[in-house]
Amino acid sequence: MVQIDKVNKSYGGTQVLFDIDLEVSQGETVCIIGPSGSGKSTLLRCVNYLEEINSGQIWVDHDLVGYRVAGGRLHELRENEACKQRVDIGMVFQNFNLFPHMTAIDNITLGPILAKRISKANARKAAQELLNRVGLGGKEHHYPSQLSGGQQQRVAIARALAMEPKVMLFDEPTSALDPELVGEVLAVMKDLAQSGSTTMLVVTHEIGFAREVADRVVFMDAGRIVEVGSPSELLDTPKEERTRAFLSAVL
Numbered sequence: 001m002v003q004i005d006k007v008n009k010s011y012g013g014t015q016v017l018f019d020i021d022l023e024v025s026q027g028e029t030v031c032i033i034g035p036s037g038s039g040k041s042t043l044l045r046c047v048n049y050l051e052e053i054n055s056g057q058i059w060v061d062h063d064l065v066g067y068r069v070a071g072g073r074l075h076e077l078r079e080n081e082a083c084k085q086r087v088d089i090g091m092v093f094q095n096f097n098l099f100p101h102m103t104a105i106d107n108i109t110l111g112p113i114l115a116k117r118i119s120k121a122n123a124r125k126a127a128q129e130l131l132n133r134v135g136l137g138g139k140e141h142h143y144p145s146q147l148s149g150g151q152q153q154r155v156a157i158a159r160a161l162a163m164e165p166k167v168m169l170f171d172e173p174t175s176a177l178d179p180e181l182v183g184e185v186l187a188v189m190k191d192l193a194q195s196g197s198t199t200m201l202v203v204t205h206e207i208g209f210a211r212e213v214a215d216r217v218v219f220m221d222a223g224r225i226v227e228v229g230s231p232s233e234l235l236d237t238p239k240e241e242r243t244r245a246f247l248s249a250v251l
């Protein structure tokens, strides 16, 4: 579903991703862990084409991210075309990023109505089901400011799911939350992962979540993938010294 081939990325003269290779299968949950500044957010942003890469290729369900094929040649996407491609990729950010002047249900229905041309009635029906799924039935007419951080993040997850994306990207979705609110968001993500149909790429500091929910865990450091394995391989018997050092500092 996602194929990342030899991706390099620099900001100005500073290279922040080095030869990144990673494949994520349909329905798979892959967690990315690693120290701050190691390039985890940048990698997600490249998959979503919020950043351009300098070399390599990223494919999402057989579409080359940032390009379209016409007349047998590749053409870079214009911004409006990039938006269309992004519809296939859901992203959940650390700081929720809900529209503050819109209720929970309006936050969720906006994308489907505008970008997918779904009728208002059908969009609201689907949004209602999603709110129930994330445990927020009854909160449809609340504004973000009337919701806790954990509730806002669950609305943000419902909003991303409403677009029926092929892939869901999560960038440290619980790190801005008070500790007592982390569990409710992780529970929604776990439910989503275990439903089996959603392909998920999750940057997280929650090692317990990665252990329990991930099919594979990726450890990144200094712009490189150092090691990839099953949760028990990577977390219990890491091969690389850098992985061991990171885990002993966070566990």
Ligand code: ADP
Pocket: 011, 016, 034, 035, 036, 037, 038, 039, 040, 041, 042, 043
């Ligand atoms: P992580 O998410 O693992 O903490 P990031 O992907 O945010 O790491 O950052 C990787 C590196 O790229 C860091 O050195 C960071 O300072 C740099 N960086 C991130 N975004 C930008 C940007 N927009 N401009 C310049 N440098 C950036």
Ligand code: MG
Pocket: 040, 041, 042, 171, 172
């Ligand atoms: Mg980050």
